Amino acid sequence: MCHTVAVTERIDHTLRGSWTPVAGSLPPHALRWLRERIGLGDVRTPARAPQVPESLLSDPAKAALGEVVGPGYVRVDRDSRLGRAGGLSYVDLLRQRGDGGLAVPDAVVLPASPEQVVDVLKACVEHDVAVVPFGGGTSVVGGVTALRGDKAAVIALDLHRLDRLVSVDPVSRLAVLQAGLPAPRAERLLAAHGLTTGHVPQSYERATIGGFAATRSAGQASSGYGRFEDMVEGVRLATPVGEWRLGGAPASAAGPDLKRVVVGSEGVLGVITEVSLRVRPRPAVERYEGFVVDGWERGSAAVRRLAQRRVLADVTRLSDVDETAVSLALAGGWKTNALKAYLRARGVRRPCMLILGWHGASKAEVARRRAETLRGVRLVSLGKALGEAWRHGRFNGPRQRDALLGLGVCVETLETATHWSRVSELRAAVREALVDALGDCLVMCHISHAYETGASLYFTVLAARDAADPVGQWQVAKAAASEAITGLGTISHHHAVGTDHAPYLEAEVGGLGLDVLASVKRTLDPTGVLNPGKLLVGDFTRAGLASPGDR
Amino acid sequence: MCHTVAVTERIDHTLRGSWTPVAGSLPPHALRWLRERIGLGDVRTPARAPQVPESLLSDPAKAALGEVVGPGYVRVDRDSRLGRAGGLSYVDLLRQRGDGGLAVPDAVVLPASPEQVVDVLKACVEHDVAVVPFGGGTSVVGGVTALRGDKAAVIALDLHRLDRLVSVDPVSRLAVLQAGLPAPRAERLLAAHGLTTGHVPQSYERATIGGFAATRSAGQASSGYGRFEDMVEGVRLATPVGEWRLGGAPASAAGPDLKRVVVGSEGVLGVITEVSLRVRPRPAVERYEGFVVDGWERGSAAVRRLAQRRVLADVTRLSDVDETAVSLALAGGWKTNALKAYLRARGVRRPCMLILGWHGASKAEVARRRAETLRGVRLVSLGKALGEAWRHGRFNGPRQRDALLGLGVCVETLETATHWSRVSELRAAVREALVDALGDCLVMCHISHAYETGASLYFTVLAARDAADPVGQWQVAKAAASEAITGLGTISHHHAVGTDHAPYLEAEVGGLGLDVLASVKRTLDPTGVLNPGKLLVGDFTRAGLASPGDR
Structure with missing residues (x-):
């Protein structure tokens, strides 16, 4: 352990210009840099x-x-259906831009209450209709792809009318929220x-409370507020066989924690209609600060x-050398040479950025913490x-990706988690797999969720898009990365399983794990109307990555 | 919220004598007091x-x-079988003393490895033998009662030979421990x-690692170290259909957290043979201190x-007025009148003891915390x-109970948890139910596990034993308390379900909850050899409290 005195120096103001959040477009210098770095041609690809x-x-x-x-x-109508056709993965976006077959739901159904959701499910069983629960549509793993499975039709069950704060218990700091509530609302x-969940993932602007629970989401401030699953004290689940309610105590030893079977069930076991959440007072003061550490190993240590x-700070986010370089380049306000000299003088040759929040x-409490x-x-503070x-830029990832997409870039993220003793090995293995699969590419990595026993690893990949087969290009790379992850870490730390990770679930939870999940599904959804092809893949997807085109 | 300056005064040393832990016997003054308080006759009840x-x-x-x-x-042999005949509930102890029918296993089987456990289960399936996993035998809810269910025989599967520390990962602070390890070892x-689990329940001296996991145990320092289930990162479960291994990442979104299905499964879904645990450095310094607060409402607030x-302090334990009075009386070292005057001068008329640890x-770190x-x-400090x-007396509960048992006392504990807004209501309801059922009795209560949203409530009950039907006397009181808990809190915060709470599980997790558990059981234990009559009651116990005599 490091027992040296803290070296948290404040960078001189003359070293930096103004930081401007990048939203929706790339500054010219960043684009030039990117073209060089990944060999991007001058191809515009209109949707x-x-x-x-x-x-x-x-x-x-319908009746x-x-x-x-x-x-x-x-x-x-066309717009309603198209608006719920899949999520926000790179492949989803390609399909929405006309590359590859897009799975479009046959209808969008908007129930107004938990009771109506149960009745919708019963009607779907009766009429052989598959149901894809739909919140913000922010899945990046195919979790809301409108697959029919073996059913005659598929609906997107849009939960946005379930938008009530049902109750607040200020003494116990508990709030009951309906599943369709978008996070900002x-x-x-x-x-x-005066309360907050403290749950702020990158999908915050669109994602819903129900989606957070269904996918075991983790927010950017998870070090302070915990993962979403740790906030969930109770759930209300609509299933084709009736409603299931769980919760009522802060902790229990009344058999296995069945709430944890519902949380993370991705619409496959039921539709989460309400959750009871542990909430906290809204912070009066938030302080964010940038630091650098010399090299990934020291940073992760x-x-x-x-x-x-x-x-840990409530927000703790360590970028590797490549991500740090890009962050600084994208920001554009840094006087690069002066900064390099400044850091070199402090022993930092391979800067890794560490954001703490x-x-x-009160100010005093924040200062104390x-x-x-x-x-x-x-650590060396950059202020x-x-x-x-x-x-300010924390939600801009999706917008930057949209901009890159229009420039012919293959751009996607993936993530995992493992124990500390394997973090660097896993990072290297995933990087290598991606570089092998994509050739000239940029792979950046950060830790954004840290635990006593390990951490998450979040990768962002940029490469020149293969115009002939953009979907296939990424699927090969994703498969390579997933194979590299298998055995070293979890196939997903906070993106969930959906279609994309389903082929790797057995390696993680075992054949018995799949059998257990299947037995629970048979109990709650005997005819299999709920979100076919996700989490627990049927025969039609078991052979490989699910593709709506295969249906 | 209370923003006043802390009032932590140190009690004068002249106010108290020496504190002597009470172990194995009651001091005469305590016995006199007890006789008066609960109307105890002078009946010695030899076993x-x-x-x-x-x-x-x-x-x-057998072969x-x-x-x-x-x-x-x-x-x-008789001694081996008798030594695994049930746990340590009051009714268990009565039966072991010759009151009521004692369920004795037909044999004790001691496997030496996780692989052998799987093979034992397969042999039991083949030969129609029920299996009761047995660790320290400290269940107080009938979790290790040797019930045969519909099988021809029942064995106690004693796990003590699985006693290895399999591996330690000091970087990730993870240790793999075998299930049969008693906690002290x-x-x-x-x-x-240099490591510790920090898990110290009252059963510490006898209980095992596997038992902690199987019952979702919570230790006395749970405020600092968390519940046992929160330390479990991985499990190895032997089942009649093979071995199931889970774990490998500090956190995951790869579907529901199936590890949580295994933890708390009480030997009904499989036999936990190894767990991977988050561990921490052993503390160099521990500081315990006693405080008093004026009244239960102020104390719990x-x-x-x-x-x-x-x-929270790592150990946080608030006694109500009655438990405080008994603690001071039992301790015997306090100069009662002087203490009363001391407290009254500080505005404390109804002292509730708060132990913080x-x-x-380092000393500095402890002082800072x-x-x-x-x-x-x-708070008023008593030093x-x-x-x-x-x-020093933290593990003496069972020994004091043994002493009381020999004196004709009906003595038992029970516990629950609920949200803060219901803590006082639940405490009152349980007290009332017990007093109604038992008449002249002493009911003491404490909070020993606190969460942001609520707390546990732990009750100790003392009454004169009904010599004619001691088992029935307690079963009536326990049923009344359980009915009072149902709907207001969980049927168990850390004692688990066993036989005694099984009739109340449906009210807590719903019919669908029982169906889900049953479907998992059918998958992992298709012939039902595993721990019959616990957690998920079969027909032979569904009608009421399980009683081996009913078999």
Whole structure:
């Protein structure tokens, strides 16, 4: 362990210009740099309108669903259906731009209450209709792809009308929230009570409470607030065989924790309609700060020590050398040579950026917690501006990706987690697999979720897109990365399984694990209407990566 | 919230005498007091030797088991069988003393490895033998009662030969421990690496690692180290259909957390043979201190504030007025009138004792954490001696109970947990139910596990034993308490379900919850050899409290 005195120096203001969040477009210098780095040609790739097939929902099914939710809430128009056609993975986006077959739901159904969701499911069983629960549509693993499985039709079950803050218990710091609440609206409703979930993943702007629970989401401040599953105290699940409610105590030994079977079930075992969440007072003060450490090994060792001393900042995010370089290049405000000299003078030759953020009820509390975190860790501070820049740009990933997509870039992220003793081995293995598969490419990595026993690894990949087979290009790379992860870490730390990780689940939970999940599914969804082809793959996807085109 | 300056005064040394841990016997003054308080007669109740029926294990079954574990490790002698006849609940102890029918296993089988456990289970399936996994035998809810279910015989599967520390990963702070390790030995093995689990329940001296996992145990220092289930990163489960291994990452979103299906499964879904645990450095310094607060409402509000500010001491234990009075009376060293005057002068008329304990790497760290806990909370300190006295006597509960048992006392504990807004309501309801059922009795209560959203409630009950039907007397009271708990809290916070809570599980997890558990059981234990009558009750126990006499 490092017992040296903390070296947290403040960078001179003259070293940096202004940090500007990058949203929606790339600055010219970044684009030039990128062209050089990944050998990008000057190909603009305009989107084509995707094909929308005829709806296969039968009239009796439509009538039955209309009876439950009201006829106006069973929508078969092109825009409604296209708006719920898949999630936000790179392959989803390609398909939405006209590359490859897009799976479009036959209808969108919008129930207004937990009771209506149960009745919708019963109607779907009766009319042989598959159901894809749909919240913000932010899945990046195919979790909301409109697969029919062996059913006659498939609906997107859009939960946005379940948008109530049902109750607040301020003494117990518990709130019951409906599943369709988008995170920003949930936060506004809680803010009226002075409360927050503290759950802020990159999908925050669109994702919903139900989606967080269904996918075991982890937010950017997970070090402080915990993973979403750790906040869930109770769930209300609609299934084709009725409603299942769990929760009511802060902790229990009344048999296995069945709530944990529901959380992470990805719409395959039921539709989460409400969750009871542990909430906290909204922080009055947030302080974000940027640091650098010399090299990945030292950086990850520092984060490990903070986690094991249990003094992590609420937000703790370590970028590797490549991601640090790109972050600084993209930001564009740094006087690069002066910064290099500044860092070199402090022994930092291979800077790894570390963003730390503390929340608290007062400046004094935040200062106290900051001091606790920094005691005995050797970090060079680059000041609050870098931290604030990160905070302002924290949701821009998807927008930057949209910009890159239009420039012919193959751009995607993937993530995993493992124990500390394997973190560097896993990072190297995934990098190597991606470089082998993609050739000239840029692979960046960061730790954004740290635990006493290990950490997550989040990779961002950029390569020149293979215009002939863009979907295939990425699927080969993704398979290579997934193979590299298998045996060394988990196939997903917070993106979930969906279609994309389903082929790797057996290696992680065993054949018995799949059997157990299947037995639970048979109990709750005997006819298999719920989200076919996700998590537990059927025969039609078992052979490889699920592809709607294969149906 | 209370923002007043902390009032932590140190009691004058002249106020107290020496604290002597009470072990194995009651001091005369305590006995006098007890006789008065619960109307105890002068009845000594000597134990009778329980009857041990012939073993029903068939010769072929015995031979098959001997082939797996070696003939010397299949034991049918009286002492071996009697030594694994049930756990340590009050009713268990009565039965072991000759009151009511005692369920004695037909044999004790001692496997030496996880592989042998799988083979034992397969042999049991083949020979129609029920299996009760047996660690320390400390269940207080009938979890290790030797019920045959519909099988021809029942064995106690004693796991004590699985006693290895399999591996330690000091970087990731992970240790793999075998299930049969008694806690003290596990701690000694870890101590050689400078590590600890920090898991210290009252059953510590006898209980095993596997038992902790199977029952979702919570230790006395759970506020600092977490519940046992929160330490478990991986499990190895032997089942009749093969071995199931889970774990390998600090966190995951690869579907539901199936590890949580195994943890808390009470030997009904499989036999836990190894667990991978998050461990921590052994604390160099431990400081325990006793405080008092004026009244239960203020006391529980103070604990709630500490939990919600996330500055709980590692050990946090609040006794109600009655438990405080008994603790002081039992301790016997306090100059009662002087103490009363001392407390009254500080505004404390209804003292509730609060034991706080901090662990740390140094005196400075412990002092820092203590200051953090005490900032802004109004407590009157009674000094370190009271804290140390609690620490030294922390495992004496069972021994005191033995002493009371011999004196004709009906003495038992039960526990639950609920959200803060219901803590006082639940405490009152359980007290009322017990007093209604038992008449003249003493009901004491404490909070020993606090969370942001709620707390556990632990009750100790003393009454004069009904000599005519001691088992029935308690079963009526337990049923009344369980009914009172149902709907307000969980049927068990850390004792598990066993036979005693099984009738109340449906009210907590729903019919669908039972169906889900049953479907998992059918998958892993298709013929139902594993621990019949526990957790998921079969028809033979469904109608009421399981009683071996009913078989």
